[in-house]
Amino acid sequence: MKRFLAVVTRPADVDPEILARHKDYLQALLDRGSLLLSGPFGEAPGGAYLLRAADQAVAQAIVKSDPMLLDPRAEIVLREWVIRLDAMEARA
Template identity: 45%
Template sequence: MNRYLVILLRKPHVDPTVVSAHRDFLAELRAQGRNAMNGPFGDGSGGAYLLRANDLDEAIAIVQRDPASISGGWEITVREWQAS
């Protein structure tokens, strides 16, 4: 599997109730072996998670199921990450 860095930046009007659903989604991904790590940025502007997927299309499909994506409250970028 490849690794994808998913970067989420908060928009001005984030629904705080979505944060809990987003965290639950990340926990599900971790249980499936798809979320290697995740966490918020220190300045509160958003966060990131490291996703395992077969290819970019699969990574994007997974991210589109994230409540943060569905809610529209975050700008989300997905990049293949070739960390050593």
């Protein structure tokens, strides 16, 4: 499986309902094993999440289904991330 980093840019005044649906969506991804990490940025609205997917097309489909994109001002940039060093895996 490959890893993909999704970087979310959103306005500070995003609708709370969209934000709640986004969080629920990420939880569902975590529950099914597609999401590895997620969290908001400390200094600005938005955040990032790390996906596990077979390929770019699968990862892109996951991102396109993110309810955050219901706000037309939101944007999610997806990049394949080839991780060379991973402290979490090294401890496992």
